[in-house]
Each structure stands twice: as structure tokens, then as C-alpha cells.
Amino acid sequence: MRRPVAALPLALLLLPAAAHGAEVQTDRACYLETDKTTVTISGNGYTPARPYTVSLDNTPLSGGAGTMDAAGVMRGAFTPPALTKDQNERMFTVGVQSDALVAQTTFTVTRFKASFSPSKGDPAKLKVRFRVNGFGLGGPDPDVYVHYVAPGGKLRQTVRLGRAQGQCGSIARTAQRRLFPFPSPKHGKWALQFDTSKTYKRGVRGSPFLFYTVGVNVHRASAS
Numbered sequence: 001m002r003r004p005v006a007a008l009p010l011a012l013l014l015l016p017a018a019a020h021g022a023e024v025q026t027d028r029a030c031y032l033e034t035d036k037t038t039v040t041i042s043g044n045g046y047t048p049a050r051p052y053t054v055s056l057d058n059t060p061l062s063g064g065a066g067t068m069d070a071a072g073v074m075r076g077a078f079t080p081p082a083l084t085k086d087q088n089e090r091m092f093t094v095g096v097q098s099d100a101l102v103a104q105t106t107f108t109v110t111r112f113k114a115s116f117s118p119s120k121g122d123p124a125k126l127k128v129r130f131r132v133n134g135f136g137l138g139g140p141d142p143d144v145y146v147h148y149v150a151p152g153g154k155l156r157q158t159v160r161l162g163r164a165q166g167q168c169g170s171i172a173r174t175a176q177r178r179l180f181p182f183p184s185p186k187h188g189k190w191a192l193q194f195d196t197s198k199t200y201k202r203g204v205r206g207s208p209f210l211f212y213t214v215g216v217n218v219h220r221a222s223a224s
Helices: none
Strands: 023-024 030-032 039-044 051-056 059-067 072-079 088-096 101-110 115-117 125-133 141-150 153-163 186-197 211-218
Touching: 023 088, 023 101, 051 125, 059 072, 072 153, 101 153
Parallel strands: 030 101
Antiparallel strands: 023 039, 039 072, 051 059, 051 088, 088 101, 115 125, 141 153, 141 186, 186 211
């Protein structure tokens, strides 16, 4: 014989909804540094109609105070600090605090650049380390290639440098390798085009893909 199941009081069945924590996000994870770069920030999950402050790397942001709207949401924009001459990229932490609720997120500002060092020496023997920044602006974690274009415009060889990683897609430095992966580069001005395509297509102003070109002058016994 089955025992009757006691009905639970209605009050015990109505469990409180789980409290949602505050969240903060920026409109992008990576920003190219320009004179017009603007970071848009938004936050939600806060107490409605309460004051808030925005901080950048734990320092209150000038003009970053306001009041949450009726839904506990805020939105604003600011100009990030400029990179110093010795910086190619920098990660920032931005946070929003309202009463006891605090939420943070990160974003990175980058230059779009490719380079190698050392930059002078015998082209037949020179070994260098390549560095790239900002190649993730077109998509996350791309493979980066360098196309060796000979004087006159003909492609000689394409080499994969590696995978660019991080919010902006960078390679801090590659393993040491020969500047020219083939012997006796022709004298004249070479174009080293860095991009994210294994297949070479000459980049020009207005091209629909990211590319960065470094000119290398090869003389009788030196490259610069």
C-alpha cells in the first residue's frame, strides 16, 4: 500500500531566483592606437539608480562617475592612455564599482607593426628575431607569414613566422633565424610583406586585408 505524499507548502516551492553578479564589458578586446581611439564600456547587474565610478588600472577615471539607470545598467566611453615610445601594446584593466558591487574586464591597445632585430649586417649571414603586433585585429590567433618580394616585384618565398596570440595577436619574438631564408639575395630593395595569408597577394592602400611591409635594401655586403 502506497503511503500518501504530503503536499509541500507553496511557500517552500517558490525558491528565490539566483542573484546575478555585476558584469562589465568593452565593445572590443583589442584597439588599434590612433588619435581617435575610443573605448566603449557597459555594465549590467547593478542596483538601479545608484551612483557608480569607473576606474582604469585601479585609478578613478576622470569623468568616469555617473548613476545607474532604472535597470541597473551603465554605458560610457573614454580615450585610453597613449602608448609610450617603447611600447607596442599594453593591456588595461577597467572596472565599475557601485556600492559594494564591483566588476572588471581587460582590453589591450596595440600598434600595428612588424619588425626584426638586429636590422643591419651581411644579408647572407644575418640572423634575426622577428616581432609582430596587432595582427589579431582581423581575427583571433592568426598564423602570420612573411612574403619575400624581390626587387622588381616577383615573389621569391613565403615563410610562416608562427601564431600571433593574445587579445591583439602578437608574437613577442621568434626564434632566431636567417633574415633571408635562401642564399645570395639579389641586390636592390626587397619588400618583406607580413600578413595572415599563406598565399601572397600584394598589399596596397585600401586592400581588404591586414598587411605590413618592411623594405630591406640589400647591398654588396650589407642589408639595412
